[in-house]
Amino acid sequence: MQYNFDEIIDRRDTGSVKWHYSDDTIPLWVADMDFKAALPILDSVQRVVDHGILGYTKPTDALYDAIINWHSNRYGLDLTQDNILFSPGVVPSLALMMQIFTETGDAVDAVLVNDPIYTPFMTKVKQNKRTLVMSALKEVDGKYQLDLKDIEAKIVEHKVKLYLLCNPHNPGGRVWTLSELKALLKLCKKHNVAIVSDEIHQDLTLSGHTFTPLLEVAEAEGYAHNVVSLTSMTKTFNIAGIKGSMIFAKNETLLKKISQQQHLNDEYELNLFAYTVMQSAYEKGGEWLEQVLAYIEKNIEIAIDFLAGHLPDIKVMRPEASYLIWLDCSAYGDNDQALYDKLRAAKVELNSGIKYGSEGHLKMRINVACPEALLREGLNRVYAAFSGEV
Ligand SMILES: Cc1ncc(COP(=O)(O)O)c(C=O)c1O
Known part of the structure; x- marks a missing residue:
């Protein structure tokens, strides 16, 4: 079917964060x-409403298949059910990753980010009382680049334990290339720095560019035990109000550690509507x-x-x-x-x-x-x- 994106829908007085004004801003x-x-997403919500029972829900095999097929068909990322955990959001997962890869205290708490960066990359580090280390992106010919020299110097100087990558990067919209990701991974491997890659904008990659999941590169380079990726259907399909996301990892010990921490925090499951739309989005969106x-x-x-x-x-x-x-x-x-x-x-x-x-x-x-x-x-x-x- 042909969608009509020209339609102007009044979002005022709906509790929309974006449309919070009392005037015509x-x-x-x-x-x-x-x-x-x-x-298909709206239909899937309607089907749940028509069924009428909104009880406790767990992810089904069909949901796992939808996630696995989407990532395999689009990016060649090879996942099994065991590689996938659910989380209420990418930002909650960023906070969780502080608990997985760092501790409070000198020499074990430093987290590196590249600014300018989506604000929670900085606030979650500080709110969790970790040391925030910034390495600015370099602007070259109107495009942001990772400053690998500066990143390495800061890793050494601050004993960085965790690197928070944003791919595609927000703001600026860079899709890091395979060679950039390889170089970054090599550096982190050299200094035993874990990498968490926020890939929430992955499916919005524009023509002429190729998104590469970091986990794919990490596996090829033998570094999957120290790499986690975070993604979601919410940004791709404009359903942020639904809340829900995934955590992908390839290493059994690491997955176990994340899952245990999620259970401790009681943050391992999604609501019925999130599971429902996640499946319909990846199957038919x-x-x-x-x-x-x-x-x-x-x-x-x-x-x-x-x-x-x-x-x-x-x-x-x-x-x-x-x-x-x-x-x-x-x-x-x-x-x-x-x-x-x-x-x-x-x-x-x-x-x-x-x-x-x-x-x-x-x-x-x-x-x-x-x-x-x-x-x-x-x-x-x-x-x-x-x-x-x-
Ligand atoms: C890079 C990035 N990560 C995460 C989020 C938000 O993720 P969530 O709503 O799943 O917490 C956004 C939203 O704009 C974003 O741009």
Whole structure:
């Protein structure tokens, strides 16, 4: 079937995090799309409602098969049921990984992240009283790169135990290549640093780029005992309100340790609707995903063309995955809060880059996963804000 992503659906007064305004502000911020979910997903929820019993639920073989087939068919990732654990979310899993790979105390608590980075990568480390070590991404020819020299120096200096990778990276949208992943893995192996790879944006990889699951590389390099990947159907299929995610690992001892800790925290199972939509999404959501990605690619072009034509001093980083575009707005101000406020005054909301670490100074992140008409009006307001019309 053909989905209509041009449809504007009123999300106000639904408890939506994105649409929290009392006025007519256009939200182009948090990573949530303004599109209806795929029909097979909605149908699967309806079937549960029609059945009428919402009792205790566990993952079925059919659900495991759906997860295994999706990852094998798309990425050649070879999983068995034993490799898969469930978690209420990728962010809760990031917190859990502190307990798995680090301890509190000197020389055992350092966690390295590359900024700018999705905020919980930093907050979860600090809230768990671990030492946060930052290695900034390098911008080369308008693209972020891992600074391997700096990463190695910091690993040694701070006795880093855990490296939190974001692949595809948020913000900036880099899809790390096989050779980049190999180099990183080699480095972590050399210094016995565990790697946790957040791959939640994997299925939103854009044309011309190839997503490689880190576990695949880790297995080939004999380092699977120190690698975990975290992913979810929620970002791919725009069902974040459902909550639910997976943890993948290949090593039996490591899986046992994670599972035990999950049971201790009582965080090992999902709700009935999460299991239900996870299965229907991976079994039958492919058609919707293909269409939404085409729509997103078109919106990315619209945004890039608009900004080049109207606000050429904004430096735009073209994403390789997802629908979030990273903008260097330093030509339009020298204060993060003032930049954000200027946009809010023009009734459009973007994410302030400084929330992703100091590398995000004077940057903004814009979400283009919305009906084209909304995006165009939102862009007009960005122009109004920065051209001084408001
Ligand atoms: C890189 C990354 N990880 C995790 C999440 C959120 O994951 P969850 O809702 O499963 O906690 C997001 C949401 O935007 C994200 O961008």
